[in-house]
Amino acid sequence: MTDKKWVAEVNEKNQETKALSTKIPHQETQAPERRKFLKQAAALSTAVVSASAIAAENLPPNVPDWQKTLGSPVNTNPYGLPSKYEADVVRRRVPWLTADSIASVGFTPLAEINGIITPNGLAFERDHAGVPAIDPNQHRLMIHGLVKNPIILTMQDIKRFPTVSRIHFIECPANSAMEWKGPQVGRLQFTHGMTSCCEWTGVPLKYLLDEAGVKPEGKWLYAEGADAASMSRSIPMHKALDDTLVVFGQNGEALRPEQGYPLRLLTPGWEGNTSIKWLRRLEVTSEPSYQREETSKYTDLLNPKDPDKSNLIGKAYMFSWIMEAKSVITFPCPEKPLKKQGKYVMNGLAWTGSGKIKYVDISLDGGINWKQAELNGLVLDKCWTRFSLEFDWKGEELLIQSRATGEDGYVQPTYAQLRKARGVTSIYHNNAIHTWKINKSGEVESVQI
Amino acid sequence: MFKYSKTIKSIVALILVVSFHVSATDYQEISIKSGEFNRGKKASKEEIRGWHIDISPGHNLPAGKGTAADGEQLFDDQCASCHGSFGEGVGRNPVLAGGEGTLKDTSRPERTVGSYWPYASTLLDYTHRAMPFNAPQSLNWDDTWSIAAYVLYLNDVITDEDFVFNADSFAEIIMPNADGFISDQRPDTNNKRCMKDCKKPASIHIIPALLGYASGAEDSINDDKSTSADNTEHKIGKQIYNTHCKLCHANGVAGAPKIDDKATWGERLKSGMDGVYAHAINGFTGKFGVMPAKGGAPDLTEAEVKAAVDYMIKDLEQ
Incomplete structure (x- = not known):
């Protein structure tokens, strides 16, 4: 058998396994389905018994099946996939939360994360108009506005600057938003899953800004993505020059498309959406731009219960950037x-x-x-x-x-x-x-x- | 002796500093100086003009003009399917109008353009950059000014439907909630790190989660209940439909036949399945509306597009 046949055969098997795994009832299925499953399980108790008998064949003192046959060839999956037994460990959406599945959020399964690094496939995903499919060779970062030298950088240009790697969390400020009025959702993935933590590799933004030469009146930075929302935020220059990075690497590989491939901003510790994904443009300005995502959204409407703060009722915090402890x-x-x-x-x-x-x-x-x-x-x-x-x-x-x-x-x-x-x-x-x-x-x- | 012990102290202090430094997990700084790389190419004025889309209160207001009267038809055609004819919002899509005086409502404040947005520039900016949702940056500047004028008209911010909204008249528009924002006052809580007897046991009342464990996680492939979609092909088609087609075909956006509109689909099918597939794959502009190639998802294979079409028309024969 040629290698090619092996691969085809194994891939076919993987497909079957994948199809099967979506049908396995597990704890995450909805309650009625869980009950249905329990009923079925009770009705099919003989099947359950035989299933456990099969399982026992792999336990001591017996030699497990997988030790008595050869495993898959090296590089069966050239990129690599989790074990089929981890099929439940996926991001999930809450469909009723958003109008559609394009401007929506996928929650990280925090209960399944080990240590402090979120694997790239599980890092939470918030998109405002879907995930663009960007060809890195046709991607450009433009830096202009109140600068001495407006420039356009290719990905190769950017990667030739000095780079650093930093481990930082990102959290959407809407994390736990469903819980303000009272407890609503009943599992960790949905109460806290709009955060993840990765090692990010990129260029400190100050290098790029120095290359363009920020004029003294440049106090703000307007950052814009290349997605269908042209997602955008205003960032004050002090943050831009402090620890903000322009990143292309995530946990050792290129950014995933849903994390901003090929380039994103990273504003450590600040509202996730200020880390503009698919970064295409930085404009140095003297004032904030008052984008939709810092006026209509991501502002904090106040109705304090504290009688001493009644003057704040109906007012809203603007530019509430820091994600508190x-x-x-x-x-x-x-x-x-x-x-x-x-x-x-x-x-x-x-x-x-x-x-x-x-x-x-x-x-x-x-x-x-x-x-x-x-x-x-x-x-x-x-x-x-x-x-x-x-x-x-x-x-x-x-x-x-x-x-x-x-x-x-x-x-x-x-x-x-x-x-x-x-x-x-x-x-x-x-x-x-x-x-x-x-x-x-x-x-x-x-x-x- | 005194001197000696002082020396010891400083040595100990030095060791502490050094060992702290060694065990600390701060990152090493890079020593390469910036400003010496000469990377990239100069951005020309024309290149900047093409990308410089942001509009802020006093900055980059576009040419063109429009009135609310001009905007009404545009809004009905391009916006109402998601936002409602009066900006009331369809489904979970944003409500654009109304909500005046509700910001102090402690349970359900309505944050609309009129009740909440501080700047009219944001409306122009966002309408042009991101709307219509399925065709961003497709509106010309006259249409952008007109639709913005109409949304402000729906909110009684513009009261004369013939008011010419443009860069000259922009400053006349004062948003009702312009003074509604304050700078971030956090930290605005003051919890203490109390360790013992921090509150009275009797003060604890347990409120269970409203939706509990089954809080509606999707697994669209798994929750397929319909019998006609019970074959593998329709499952794939449904998944693609939900991801790429639903936005327009659930609501009739841009003249898209709604999924359950048998009459309209029947008309389309008169020319045969091949024609419908071809329009879905290659795109089509007809008298009723626009179908972008592959629904605007170029990564879909032709077979996937066909599966989505099959899913949408699956009930027609019954």
């Missing part, structure tokens, strides 16, 4: 319930757009008492930070929460504090302490208290 427990969570009593290590993610995470505290009793969690692995600037805490579950109900503190001393707020300051109509920047309720069965529910 936030954290969430990723195990246990609705997708990852507890199976039996005993010792566990709960863990989660914390991040802040202001710098590094200093502390994460965990409460098991709904915020009455707190224990300091351990920070694990790298603790980086504007980056996801892993935390963990050992606990012994004796089958009781628990209300578990995590609370992040940044190195600037800012402490993640409670829902009561956020609503007191802003009301419930802000849509954006909900960074409240989140509560999971562990039931006696070990299942985990999303609640607010």
